[in-house]
Amino acid sequence: MNKAVFIDRDNTIIDDPGYISDPNGVKLLPGVELAIKSLAQAGFKNIVCTNQSGIARGMFTEDDLDKIHAELRRQLADKGARLDAIYYCPYHPQGTVDKYACESDMRKPKPGMLLKAASDRGLDLAECWMVGDSARDIEAGQRAGCRTIRVRIVSDAPQGSQQDDESVQADFTVRNLVEAARIIVREADRTDTWETPTPAAAIATAPPAVPTATQGTPPPATTPQAQEQTACPEPATASQTEPQPPTETDDAPSEDQKVRMEILTHVRRMSRNSEIEEFSFMKLAGGVMQLFALLALLVAVICILGNDVEKVSIATFWAIISVSLQTMALTFFTIQRNK
Ligand SMILES: [Mg+2]
Structure with missing residues (x-):
């Protein structure tokens, strides 16, 4: 089973003073590295999905964004954490840069980025989560068939994105990514232990995967958007994935290994119970x-x-x-x- 946590970037992983156009503006929120590490240990891929309309508005370029994300990865790496991929949407219908001034199914609340990530990496969306601070994050997660967690960060900074549509209800609401990770790991443990069936509703609402990608193949550095999913005149880069160190990808346990680990855990648990029962x-x-x-x-x-x-x-x-x-x-x- 391949599962991931899709994580919004601004106000979820890093502080959001407005449109960050410079790597010096990247400031990790407290504890996010711990959250990312715990999710990775629990078998989740950490995938950032972020709207970056600043590109369409001409405030910065995709090259600038690459540098910002390189800085984000560097700061996380310094603390021992790693993102599996970063997907971003540079489009906005009111953009001033012609190339990016259009509607796009990649832009949240549409689920395009999540669907593409799932298609690129063979993810089971019913086992995935979307975590973000705005209603559009939650809506994108729900439309992709994922469970959702809304982050409401307590901060002195203006929280414009947090005052938006309250009609969109996430499965959980937390104060930060660390709390979100704790819930996700707890729910995953519960599922692994009791083998609860996948909610039928989640499957029923999951839209079809993006048809352009092949499951299981490593994603290219840049991938054109599916033409049929966007009104943009030109296909453009909607995702950015970092070359993956083969060790971490290859270290992902196979289905057999997972089953063996599950059995081993069960046997150990039974053995412990047996030891307790032996006392009389x-x-x-x-x-x-x-x-x-x-x-x-x-x-x-x-x-x-x-x-x-x-x-x-x-x-x-x-x-x-x-x-x-x-x-x-x-x-x-x-x-x-x-x-
Ligand atoms: Mg945000």
């Missing part, structure tokens, strides 16, 4: 009885070694006590065994 009152009582039986036998032996007539009768008494206790211990052990 009967065994404890039997052990205590046996200990006292040995002590009584020891006293009896000491008395016999004394060669005293009076002590022989005491030794006999302790010997009888020892035999009785041993008999009781054996009784307890037998009861325990037959339970």
